Amino acid sequence: MSDQQVLFQLSAHSLELGGHTVLDAVSLSIRAGEKVALLGPSGAGKTTLLNQLYQQCPEQIALQPQGGGLVDLLSVYQNVFIGALDRVGTCAALWNLVRPLRTHRDAITKLTETLGLETKLWHSLDRLSGGQRQRVAIGRALYRQQPVFLGDEPVSSVDPLQAQMLLDYLLQQHETAVVSLHNRRLALEHFDRIIVMRDGRICCDRAATELDSEALDAFYQESSSPESEQPAPSETGWAITAS
Amino acid sequence: MITTPYFRLRSSVRTLNRVCFALVVAAALSLLWADLAVYPVDPWHELARIGRGVILPAWDEPRVLAESLGQTVAFALLAVVLAVPLGLLLAMLFHWRAVRYFCAAIRSVHELFWGLIFMQLYGLSATTGLLAILVPFTGVFAKVFAEIFEQQAHAPGQTLSPSLGTLKRYAYTLIPQSWSALLSYIRYRFECALRSSAILGFIGLPTLGFHLETAFKQGQYSEAGALLWAFVLLIATIRFWMKPVLLPFYIGLAIWLLPETVGFSNGGYLWQFVSVDIWPEPLRDAQWGAALQWYTTMFTDQVWPGLIQTLLLTQIALVLTAVVVLATYPFATRVLGGPLVRWPGRFLLLILRSTPEMVLAFVFLLLFGPSGLPAVLALALHNGGLIAFLVANASDAEAGGRVSRPDDPKGLLRYAYIETPRRFPAMLAFLFYRWEVILRESAIMGILGITTLGFYIDSAFEEIRYDRAFLLIAVTAILNILVDATSRRLRLMAHADTARR
Amino acid sequence: MSFLSRAMAVVMLALPTFALADTFVFTAIPDADESRLQQRFGKVADYLSEQLNVDVQYIPVKSYAAAITAFRNDQVQLAWFGGLSGVQARRLVPDSEALAQGYEDQFFKSYFIAHESAGMEAGESLSDALKGKTFTFGSKGSTSGRLMPEFYLREQFGAAPEEIFSRVGFSGDHSRTIAQVQSGAYQIGAVNFAVWEKELEEGKIDTNKVKVIWTTPTYPDYQWTIRGDVDARFGAGFKEKVRQVLLNMNDPDLLASFPRKSFVPASNDDYGPIESTAKAIGLLD
Structure with a gap:
C-alpha cells in the first residue's frame, strides 16, 4: 500500500474559528486506496477536518456533507443528477430541468433501485423522510463517480441493516474513502484505518485490526462533557416547557 | 455549527440600539435645519370637495378607465417579465465589482426620471414606458437576488465539481434552493411595478396616473376618487387574478394592450442625446475655464442646496416612517389585531401604500401650507404603510407556528414583549431598503416649493436643459449609491438581516 | 399597429419603433381643462384630416417639455404651444415656424x-x-x-x-x-x-x-407652430395649407377645446419679446 500516491497531507495543522481552536496541531497523511473511519464525540472537529481535506483536491472528491446538501424543491432524480453536472453540457443540463435526459434517467432509475428509492424518483425532496433524504445524498455522491469519497455521517439516519449495506456499497464504489461515523461497530467492521478525534486533536490513528469496541469506548468516556450537546432554541416548543 | 445564541443576542441588541439611536439623533439634528413651517390655512372647502370625491367616486367613461387599467398592468407585467431574467443573470455575476456598480447606478435613478430620459430617445411610446420600469427594476432584482443567493446554505454547492460552470451551478442549486424566496420577492416587486406604471402616467404614458393627474389638477375629485379606488382594488386583488398558470395568456394580452406608438420615426436621436445634449456647451467647445465656471455655478446654486434639503427631508422621513410602522402594523396582524381589527387595519395599510405620495403631499399641503412638512408626512405614511404591511405579513406567517405558546401574553404586553422584538430586525432591514427609495422619492416634491435635487432636475427638464438634468441626476445617483452602501453597512452591523449570517 | 409590431416593440426595446411616415401628428395642451383630451382633440384631428387630405392623429402630452420633446424628435409636426414653449421649440428645430395664434393671444x-x-x-x-x-x-x-x-x-x-x-x-x-x-x-x-x-x-x-x-401688461401667448420639413414630407405648399385650415377653423365646438374665439395669423417675430424676456430671467441662454 505504501507505494500509493499521498492524497491528503496535513502537518501540525491548526485552525481557529470565532476564538475557538477547532483543529489543534493535526498531522495526518492519507494515501490513495485507504478506507478511513473518523470517530469522536460531537464537536471534536470531524466536520472541520473533512472540510480541510476536501479543499486539498476538490476535483477528485464526491463529498457528502452533513444534511446531504440537498435541494428541497427538486425531485429525487434531479438531486441525484446534480452529481453528473460536470459531465453534461450547459444546454443539456438546463433542458434536463424541463425534461430528464434519457441516458441519465435510465442510470439514475437503476441507482435508486439499489438505494430503495425507486418509488420516490419523481417526488420532491421536502416530501421525504430523514432516512430517504440521506439515501438521496448517497445517490448523488455515487453519481459523482469520483475516486475519492468524503462523507460526514453519511448513514446516520438510515436503519442499521441498510446502513451496513449502503456503507459497503459506497466503499466498494470508491477507491479511497474518509468517513466520519458515530457508530463504532460500523467503523471496526468496514474500514481498515480508524482515526479518533477529541477537542480538535487526533488522539488515536491506528489500523482497525489493532482496535476493538472497548478500546474505542475509552476515548469517548474520557472526553464526554455536558456542554457538548445544545438544543437548538427554536426546537424548545411549549410542550417541553410544560412537561 | 453550534453558536452561543445568548451572547450573540446580547451583543446584537446593543448594536441594534446604537444604530437606531444614531438614526434618531441624525433626524433630530435635521429637525433643526429642516424647513417644516406650518402656515395658517383655510383648507376645509377644498378638503370637503376631496372628501366628497373619495366617498362618491364617479367615472362616466368605463372604456377609458378599463383601457388605462389594462395598460397600467401591461407595462408593469411586461417590464417585470423582462427584468427578472436580466436581474437573475446580473445576480449571477454580482461578484464582479463592475456589475455591482452598474446595478447600483441604474437603480439609483427614479422611474420618472428614466421615463423623462427615454422620452428624449423614443418619444411617447411603449418602448419608453417599458424601459423606464425595466431598467431600474433590473438593477433592484440583481441586487436582491444576489442577497437571497448569499443567504442560502453552501452545502449543496459543495457536492458539485468545483470546476462547474456558473449557469449550471445556479440552475441546480442556488435557484431551486431559493425558489420560494425569489417568487415571493418577484410578487412583491410586481405590486411595486404596478405603482411605478401608474405613476409614469404623470409624464404622459396612458396609464392610470395620466387621468389621475389630470383629474386632480382640474379639481375633478370624484373622477380622481374613482381612479384611486380602481387602483386600490387592482392592488388588493392581485393574488386572485395573478395566477402563474395564466401568465402566458396575460403576457399575450399585455402585448396586445400596449399603446401604439404614434408618428415616432427619428431613431437617430440617440447619438445626439448622448454626445451633445447632456454636456454643457463650454465643455463641448473645449473651453475648460468656462466649463469649470459652469460646474461651479451649478454646484453652488443647485447641487449643494438641493443635496442638503434632500438629505434633511430623507432623514426625518426615515425615522417618521419607522414610527408609522410601529404604530400601524399591530392592527393588521392576526395575533394583535384579531379578526375584528385586522381587516380594517389591512385596508388602511392598503390605502396608504396604494395612494401615490404626490396625492398625499397635496392633501397635506392644503392642511399645513407649503413646507417640508407635507413632504415628510407623505413619504412617511406611504412608506410606513408599505413596510407595516410586510411586517404584519411576516407576523401572520409565524402565527400559530412553532414559536407560539398558549401562555403568551396578550394585547399591549404581547406587542411590547413578543411581536415587536421578533419583528424589529426585519423591520429595520425593510427600512434600510426603503431608505434609498425615500431618498429618490423626496426628490419629486417640487409642488411644495422645496428645492430638493428632484426639484432642480424637474426644472432642468422643463427648461430643456439636459446638461443640467444629467449632472443633477448623476449627483442623485451617487448620493443614492452612498446611502445604499451606508444602509448595507448599518444593516450588517445591526444584524438586521432576516436570514442567518 | 398590429400585434406583431407591438410584440416587436417589446422584443427589440433598443430599436426605435416603426415610423408611420404618412401620418401628420399634432399635439396640444390647452391652458384650461385638460380632461378628455383625446376625445376633444380627436375632433380637431378629424377636421384637419378632412381639410388637408392626409391622415392626421393627435397625441396627448402632459407638459410643455413633453410637447417640445415630441416636436423636436419629429414625433409631432404641429403643436399648440404656449408663448415660451413655442420659442424653446423653434430654437431647437431649425426652420420651424409660428403659423397662427388665438385671437385672445394677441393681448394675453x-x-x-x-x-x-x-x-x-x-x-x-x-x-x-x-x-x-x-x-x-x-x-x-x-x-x-x-x-x-x-x-x-x-x-x-x-x-x-x-x-x-x-x-x-x-x-x-x-x-x-x-x-x-x-x-x-x-x-x-x-x-x-x-x-x-x-x-x-x-x-x-x-x-x-x-x-x-x-x-400684467399684455403679451403674446399661445400659438400653432409647425416643423420646417413638412413641405418636403407632405408636399409643396403643405405648410401654407395648414395655416389656412387653422385660420378657417370656425366651428365653435372645435375652438372651445383650446378655448379660443378664433385663430389669427402669427409669425416668429411676434414672439421676440417673449424670447428676450426668457433670456432676461435666465430661462433661456
Missing part, C-alpha cells in the same frame, strides 16, 4: 391673485406688501403662470422671486394655483387670466377668499 395677460389672509388690495402696481408672503407660480414652463409674472416681479423689485417671497412653489397648473391660493396654502399666486375668468364664470371661485390684486 396674467393676474396676481391673493388670499384674503394676505390683506392685499388691488393696485396699480405690485406693492411692497408682497414681500415675505408665500407665493406660487403655475407650471415651470408656462408663459402666463411663470415667465411673465416672474419678469414683472423682477422688474418691480429688482430681485429674484425667492428673495421677495418667503416661499416660492410651482403648483403645476393654473387651476391648482387658484385652488391653492383659495385654500390659503399659498397667499399669493400668478395665474393665466383666461383660466381665472372661466372658473369665475363657472362659480368655482369664492371672491370673498381670493381676488385679483394686479394685472
Whole structure:
C-alpha cells in the first residue's frame, strides 16, 4: 500500500474559528486506496477536518456533507443528477430541468433501485423522510463517480441493516474513502484505518485490526462533557416547557 | 455549527440600539435645519370637495378607465417579465465589482426620471414606458437576488465539481434552493411595478396616473376618487387574478394592450442625446475655464442646496416612517389585531401604500401650507404603510407556528414583549431598503416649493436643459449609491438581516 | 399597429419603433381643462384630416417639455404651444415656424391673485406688501403662470422671486394655483387670466377668499407652430395649407377645446419679446 500516491497531507495543522481552536496541531497523511473511519464525540472537529481535506483536491472528491446538501424543491432524480453536472453540457443540463435526459434517467432509475428509492424518483425532496433524504445524498455522491469519497455521517439516519449495506456499497464504489461515523461497530467492521478525534486533536490513528469496541469506548468516556450537546432554541416548543 | 445564541443576542441588541439611536439623533439634528413651517390655512372647502370625491367616486367613461387599467398592468407585467431574467443573470455575476456598480447606478435613478430620459430617445411610446420600469427594476432584482443567493446554505454547492460552470451551478442549486424566496420577492416587486406604471402616467404614458393627474389638477375629485379606488382594488386583488398558470395568456394580452406608438420615426436621436445634449456647451467647445465656471455655478446654486434639503427631508422621513410602522402594523396582524381589527387595519395599510405620495403631499399641503412638512408626512405614511404591511405579513406567517405558546401574553404586553422584538430586525432591514427609495422619492416634491435635487432636475427638464438634468441626476445617483452602501453597512452591523449570517 | 409590431416593440426595446411616415401628428395642451383630451382633440384631428387630405392623429402630452420633446424628435409636426414653449421649440428645430395664434393671444395677460389672509388690495402696481408672503407660480414652463409674472416681479423689485417671497412653489397648473391660493396654502399666486375668468364664470371661485390684486401688461401667448420639413414630407405648399385650415377653423365646438374665439395669423417675430424676456430671467441662454 505504501507505494500509493499521498492524497491528503496535513502537518501540525491548526485552525481557529470565532476564538475557538477547532483543529489543534493535526498531522495526518492519507494515501490513495485507504478506507478511513473518523470517530469522536460531537464537536471534536470531524466536520472541520473533512472540510480541510476536501479543499486539498476538490476535483477528485464526491463529498457528502452533513444534511446531504440537498435541494428541497427538486425531485429525487434531479438531486441525484446534480452529481453528473460536470459531465453534461450547459444546454443539456438546463433542458434536463424541463425534461430528464434519457441516458441519465435510465442510470439514475437503476441507482435508486439499489438505494430503495425507486418509488420516490419523481417526488420532491421536502416530501421525504430523514432516512430517504440521506439515501438521496448517497445517490448523488455515487453519481459523482469520483475516486475519492468524503462523507460526514453519511448513514446516520438510515436503519442499521441498510446502513451496513449502503456503507459497503459506497466503499466498494470508491477507491479511497474518509468517513466520519458515530457508530463504532460500523467503523471496526468496514474500514481498515480508524482515526479518533477529541477537542480538535487526533488522539488515536491506528489500523482497525489493532482496535476493538472497548478500546474505542475509552476515548469517548474520557472526553464526554455536558456542554457538548445544545438544543437548538427554536426546537424548545411549549410542550417541553410544560412537561 | 453550534453558536452561543445568548451572547450573540446580547451583543446584537446593543448594536441594534446604537444604530437606531444614531438614526434618531441624525433626524433630530435635521429637525433643526429642516424647513417644516406650518402656515395658517383655510383648507376645509377644498378638503370637503376631496372628501366628497373619495366617498362618491364617479367615472362616466368605463372604456377609458378599463383601457388605462389594462395598460397600467401591461407595462408593469411586461417590464417585470423582462427584468427578472436580466436581474437573475446580473445576480449571477454580482461578484464582479463592475456589475455591482452598474446595478447600483441604474437603480439609483427614479422611474420618472428614466421615463423623462427615454422620452428624449423614443418619444411617447411603449418602448419608453417599458424601459423606464425595466431598467431600474433590473438593477433592484440583481441586487436582491444576489442577497437571497448569499443567504442560502453552501452545502449543496459543495457536492458539485468545483470546476462547474456558473449557469449550471445556479440552475441546480442556488435557484431551486431559493425558489420560494425569489417568487415571493418577484410578487412583491410586481405590486411595486404596478405603482411605478401608474405613476409614469404623470409624464404622459396612458396609464392610470395620466387621468389621475389630470383629474386632480382640474379639481375633478370624484373622477380622481374613482381612479384611486380602481387602483386600490387592482392592488388588493392581485393574488386572485395573478395566477402563474395564466401568465402566458396575460403576457399575450399585455402585448396586445400596449399603446401604439404614434408618428415616432427619428431613431437617430440617440447619438445626439448622448454626445451633445447632456454636456454643457463650454465643455463641448473645449473651453475648460468656462466649463469649470459652469460646474461651479451649478454646484453652488443647485447641487449643494438641493443635496442638503434632500438629505434633511430623507432623514426625518426615515425615522417618521419607522414610527408609522410601529404604530400601524399591530392592527393588521392576526395575533394583535384579531379578526375584528385586522381587516380594517389591512385596508388602511392598503390605502396608504396604494395612494401615490404626490396625492398625499397635496392633501397635506392644503392642511399645513407649503413646507417640508407635507413632504415628510407623505413619504412617511406611504412608506410606513408599505413596510407595516410586510411586517404584519411576516407576523401572520409565524402565527400559530412553532414559536407560539398558549401562555403568551396578550394585547399591549404581547406587542411590547413578543411581536415587536421578533419583528424589529426585519423591520429595520425593510427600512434600510426603503431608505434609498425615500431618498429618490423626496426628490419629486417640487409642488411644495422645496428645492430638493428632484426639484432642480424637474426644472432642468422643463427648461430643456439636459446638461443640467444629467449632472443633477448623476449627483442623485451617487448620493443614492452612498446611502445604499451606508444602509448595507448599518444593516450588517445591526444584524438586521432576516436570514442567518 | 398590429400585434406583431407591438410584440416587436417589446422584443427589440433598443430599436426605435416603426415610423408611420404618412401620418401628420399634432399635439396640444390647452391652458384650461385638460380632461378628455383625446376625445376633444380627436375632433380637431378629424377636421384637419378632412381639410388637408392626409391622415392626421393627435397625441396627448402632459407638459410643455413633453410637447417640445415630441416636436423636436419629429414625433409631432404641429403643436399648440404656449408663448415660451413655442420659442424653446423653434430654437431647437431649425426652420420651424409660428403659423397662427388665438385671437385672445394677441393681448394675453396674467393676474396676481391673493388670499384674503394676505390683506392685499388691488393696485396699480405690485406693492411692497408682497414681500415675505408665500407665493406660487403655475407650471415651470408656462408663459402666463411663470415667465411673465416672474419678469414683472423682477422688474418691480429688482430681485429674484425667492428673495421677495418667503416661499416660492410651482403648483403645476393654473387651476391648482387658484385652488391653492383659495385654500390659503399659498397667499399669493400668478395665474393665466383666461383660466381665472372661466372658473369665475363657472362659480368655482369664492371672491370673498381670493381676488385679483394686479394685472400684467399684455403679451403674446399661445400659438400653432409647425416643423420646417413638412413641405418636403407632405408636399409643396403643405405648410401654407395648414395655416389656412387653422385660420378657417370656425366651428365653435372645435375652438372651445383650446378655448379660443378664433385663430389669427402669427409669425416668429411676434414672439421676440417673449424670447428676450426668457433670456432676461435666465430661462433661456
